[in-house]
Amino acid sequence: MSNRKAFRRGFRRFAKNPLQLGSLIIFAFVVMVVIMPHVFAAYDPLKMDYTALMKGPSVQHWFGTDQFGRDILSRTAYGAQNTMKIAVLSIMMATGIGTVFGVVSGYFGKWVDQIIMRVIDSFFAFPSIILALFIIAMFGASMTNLIIAIGVVYVPIFARTIRGSTIALRESLFVKASRALGKSHLKIMITDILPNISSIVIVTFTTNLSTALLTEAGLGFLGLGVPPPHPTLGSMVGQGNNYLLSAPWMALFPGLVIAVIVLSINIIGDGLRDVLDPRVGK
Amino acid sequence: MKGSYLIGRLLSAIPTILLVTFFVFIAIHLVPGDIVDIIQGTQNFLTPQQMEDLYRQYSLDKPVPIQYMIWLGNVLKLDMGISMRSGQSVAQLLVEKIPVTFQLSIMALGLSLLIGIPLGITSAIKRNSPLDHSVRFFGLVGLSAPSFWVGALLIVWVSSTVQNFTIFGYVPFHHNPVQNLQVMFLPSITLGLMIAAQILRMARTSMLDVMSQEYIKVAKAKGAKNRKVIFHHALRNALIPVTTTAGIQLGFLFGGTIITESMFALPGMGRMLLQAVNERDYPLVQGVVLFIAVVIVLLNIAVDILYTFIDPRIELS
Numbered sequence A: 001m002s003n004r005k006a007f008r009r010g011f012r013r014f015a016k017n018p019l020q021l022g023s024l025i026i027f028a029f030v031v032m033v034v035i036m037p038h039v040f041a042a043y044d045p046l047k048m049d050y051t052a053l054m055k056g057p058s059v060q061h062w063f064g065t066d067q068f069g070r071d072i073l074s075r076t077a078y079g080a081q082n083t084m085k086i087a088v089l090s091i092m093m094a095t096g097i098g099t100v101f102g103v104v105s106g107y108f109g110k111w112v113d114q115i116i117m118r119v120i121d122s123f124f125a126f127p128s129i130i131l132a133l134f135i136i137a138m139f140g141a142s143m144t145n146l147i148i149a150i151g152v153v154y155v156p157i158f159a160r161t162i163r164g165s166t167i168a169l170r171e172s173l174f175v176k177a178s179r180a181l182g183k184s185h186l187k188i189m190i191t192d193i194l195p196n197i198s199s200i201v202i203v204t205f206t207t208n209l210s211t212a213l214l215t216e217a218g219l220g221f222l223g224l225g226v227p228p229p230h231p232t233l234g235s236m237v238g239q240g241n242n243y244l245l246s247a248p249w250m251a252l253f254p255g256l257v258i259a260v261i262v263l264s265i266n267i268i269g270d271g272l273r274d275v276l277d278p279r280v281g282k
Numbered sequence B: 001m002k003g004s005y006l007i008g009r010l011l012s013a014i015p016t017i018l019l020v021t022f023f024v025f026i027a028i029h030l031v032p033g034d035i036v037d038i039i040q041g042t043q044n045f046l047t048p049q050q051m052e053d054l055y056r057q058y059s060l061d062k063p064v065p066i067q068y069m070i071w072l073g074n075v076l077k078l079d080m081g082i083s084m085r086s087g088q089s090v091a092q093l094l095v096e097k098i099p100v101t102f103q104l105s106i107m108a109l110g111l112s113l114l115i116g117i118p119l120g121i122t123s124a125i126k127r128n129s130p131l132d133h134s135v136r137f138f139g140l141v142g143l144s145a146p147s148f149w150v151g152a153l154l155i156v157w158v159s160s161t162v163q164n165f166t167i168f169g170y171v172p173f174h175h176n177p178v179q180n181l182q183v184m185f186l187p188s189i190t191l192g193l194m195i196a197a198q199i200l201r202m203a204r205t206s207m208l209d210v211m212s213q214e215y216i217k218v219a220k221a222k223g224a225k226n227r228k229v230i231f232h233h234a235l236r237n238a239l240i241p242v243t244t245t246a247g248i249q250l251g252f253l254f255g256g257t258i259i260t261e262s263m264f265a266l267p268g269m270g271r272m273l274l275q276a277v278n279e280r281d282y283p284l285v286q287g288v289v290l291f292i293a294v295v296i297v298l299l300n301i302a303v304d305i306l307y308t309f310i311d312p313r314i315e316l317s
Helices: A002-015 A018-035 A072-108 A110-124 A128-139 A143-170 A173-180 A185-221 A233-243 A249-276 B002-030 B035-043 B048-057 B064-076 B090-125 B130-144 B147-161 B177-211 B214-221 B226-263 B269-278 B282-310
Strands: none
Touching: A002 A018, A002 A249, A018 A072, A018 A249, A072 A110, A072 A143, A072 A185, A072 A233, A072 A249, A110 A143, A110 B002, A128 A143, A128 A185, A128 B002, A128 B226, A128 B269, A143 A185, A173 A185, A185 A233, A185 A249, A185 B147, A185 B226, A233 A249, A233 B147, A249 B130, A249 B147, B002 B064, B002 B282, B064 B282, B090 B130, B090 B177, B090 B226, B090 B269, B090 B282, B130 B177, B147 B177, B147 B226, B177 B226, B214 B226, B226 B269, B226 B282, B269 B282
């Protein structure tokens, strides 16, 4: 009951800022598009129409058409679905694996921590897009491989953040009390540590969701995304880039959609941090 | 004291560099298809004997760990091998491409510091003013807009409004400085905008943080002029976290150059890396990766040392 109250109070604090409320509404709309793109797409995203090649924005085609006469608005809707799917699933994967590594590393410390952190550091030394590029080149471009590639790239970020919070908790009284009562390490990690780092996990999830979206878009732009003809927002910008001066709408509209989605996630993330992270406070 | 610290840091960086290059070595060799397949695919008249010779020539007939040891041994002799694709030496190719990427990175970082620090500091001083709100929103937009979209916007906008501005067509600085700077300008903004946004946010937060410290209050209470408090007392301390951000961004910068160089057709290292990965040009990929890993590690050490100059309280240990 008190949980619900706290949630409501937090939400009210969050919604007081019009920018945050607006972002939440935009993001809710994006989620709707992602769940049912067919409602928002007037055309089949893969259907070519040779009577309407590279047409500018019009009443029939709000975002114009591409070099095969495909409707860009419809492709953007389905592209957003693919892009969001990859970003959300890869960050969920990174959250899962990173949390396990982070908690284990921070809780046990000593040589366990040393080994895990050394490997993580060597990943950290590398620009994420280059790492993802290698993984995609290794396994080939497909949706599953993209999710794995981006997921792997983000594991170190989660592991590091969560390790830090776990170390702080490890020395706290209630954990020591649990040890004294004879609880097993595993049980302490699950029942004592995890619930107390959940808000940090949520904040890290949102802030990295937006950068994962940008990573996916970047890979798509470089031609390493989901193979054609299936659209993702990044690959649409990449293809449109070849027609920038003759048909700028091909690249600019999908790019705008990426920017708006990422912007709304970033604003929501900032707001969540203010509400959830006690260290930031006022 | 500083000397021994430096040596220790450099030594501890070696395992990281080895680990990175080994991972990449394994990774690139796991990629299906090798250079011989690619040659065979395009020309298709190699006899089995010729294929075997090629394998031997590129030492592809040995197990991967042995190939890594061979490569490492050669690197220690300052021989990074020969690009399988172009036949040029990897070192030669790196020397050719590095200046482009270096110039792009420096210009991007310079622009982002030039935009980010003043905006962030002003925003913090005029907290909650309309200016602060718009600067913060600009920061969020900068963080959110994909660089390739910003680049596309810039290309469309500049080509339709500015006459006689060269967007594509790289020339080295010493051949034609005017055209060089023109061609590099838009890519630098494209690459620098997101970093500018990050620096801006960090500068604002850390300036706010510093301004609420006791010693600032003391300085104000002593009757120091506002301007003096800001420039003499606060700014220097506020810039410490900004240095960290800028240091971390340098790694990101290398990743970003791949996209920016591809977008603006600049003959730099990022585009070469993308091409080398697509063409399975192992020695070239290895060379670029080694170079990037070494540079990033050295930069991190340089940033740590830079701190001690900005903030004498920090001790190297």
